[in-house]
Structure formats: structure tokens, C-alpha cells
Amino acid sequence: MIFPAVGVPGRFAEQCENLLCRLVAASGAEPVFFGASTLGEAGAKLLAQDGLRAVMVVRRPSADLVQAILASGKPFFVALEPPRACVAALMADHGAGLLEAVRATASAGSTILPLMQAPGALVLQADESSLEAIATAIAGHYRLDVPQQTIADIAASVA
Numbered sequence: 001m002i003f004p005a006v007g008v009p010g011r012f013a014e015q016c017e018n019l020l021c022r023l024v025a026a027s028g029a030e031p032v033f034f035g036a037s038t039l040g041e042a043g044a045k046l047l048a049q050d051g052l053r054a055v056m057v058v059r060r061p062s063a064d065l066v067q068a069i070l071a072s073g074k075p076f077f078v079a080l081e082p083p084r085a086c087v088a089a090l091m092a093d094h095g096a097g098l099l100e101a102v103r104a105t106a107s108a109g110s111t112i113l114p115l116m117q118a119p120g121a122l123v124l125q126a127d128e129s130s131l132e133a134i135a136t137a138i139a140g141h142y143r144l145d146v147p148q149q150t151i152a153d154i155a156a157s158v159a
Contacts, residue, residue, distance in 0.1 A: 002046070003031065003142055004069050006058045006115055007079030008108045009101075010086035011093070012126035013059075015158055016079040019135045020142070021055050022154045027144040031055045039064040060108045061115070070118055075141050078116050081126035083109065131155040 005020050007013025017033075024031040031053040036042035037060050046054060058065065069076060083105050090101035116123055122141040124134055132155040139146050146154075 001053055002072075002074065003053070003055045004058060004072075004074065004076035005055055005079070006061065006069070006076055006112050008081060008083075008086050008112065009059050009094075009104050010079075010081045010089045010126075012081040012085070012124075013079035015131065016077060016124055016134065016138065017055065017057055018158050019131070019154060020077070020138055022158070023135060023139050023142070023144050023146050023151065024053055024055060026146045026150050026154065027139075029053050033057070035059070036065065038062040039068050041065075042068070058112075060104070060111050062111075066111070066114055069115065070120075073120060075120050075122065075143070076115070077122040077124055077138060077141065078112055079124045079126075080116075085126065131159050 003020060003024060005017045007016060021031055021033055029052060032049045033055045034045045035057040036045060042056060042065060086105040087101040090096040090104055091098065115121055122137060132152050135151045135155040139151055
């Protein structure tokens, strides 16, 4: 199974993706983790893997990848945080320059907009809930069979 994870570039999306990977692992098998921006890129990366479970990180999806995610009917989350926080994280954590960070944040926000209103979307906001509440929501949304204590432990380890 593929577990799509969509988010603007920033620390909150990375935390949510980390939670998802650990929850998927706790529910059965260690997932393959990869990023993709286009449908072709996603297909190529999946074909190169042997894993039955994969977490696909999406930052700036192409129109065909957005349509594929929507058409799949699979659950996914959209992780959002304020643009200033995204720009700051890209500069501090990934060495991006100001202009590059602003462009990446703006283009990510505009390309994920159609996914935020989709029936399969779980929209997560930074600073809205505790990480345990977010992890519980993610586990429930993806229908992952993980005990609540394990979810709490995972959330504590990511924090």
C-alpha cells in the first residue's frame, strides 16, 4: 500500500511524515520512504522498490500526480504551516537562499490547494494539536492498527 503524505516544505510536514512512517512500521512492515513531484517520478521510484508499503512525500505535485492521488481514493494528509515558518525552515535546515525558499513555499502552497478540499484529505495544521493527537488522527485516517500507547510513544519520540 502507498501512503501519500502532502505538505508545504517545513518542519511540521517533516514531523507528520516521520509520524506516518513510524506508525506504518508499528502496524506491520517497515515502509519505503521516497519523495515525488510527478506521476512518472512516483512510478519509477515504486518500480525500483521491493517493499509492499511506501510513504510517498509530496511537496510540489504536478497536475498529473494531483489527479492520480485524487483518483486513487486512498487517504492522504496535507500538512500546513505558516509560510514564514516554511521559509525559515528551508533556509535553516536545508541551506536554501531566501529567494529559493520563498519560491518553494509559494509553489508548494499553490499546487497542493486542490488536494485540501478532497474527500480523502486529512488537513493538519501546525500548532493546532499535540503531536499525540496528530499521530492518533493520522493512524485513524490511514486505518493503521496501532495501539494508543504505541502511538503516544511514537509521538513522544518525534517531539
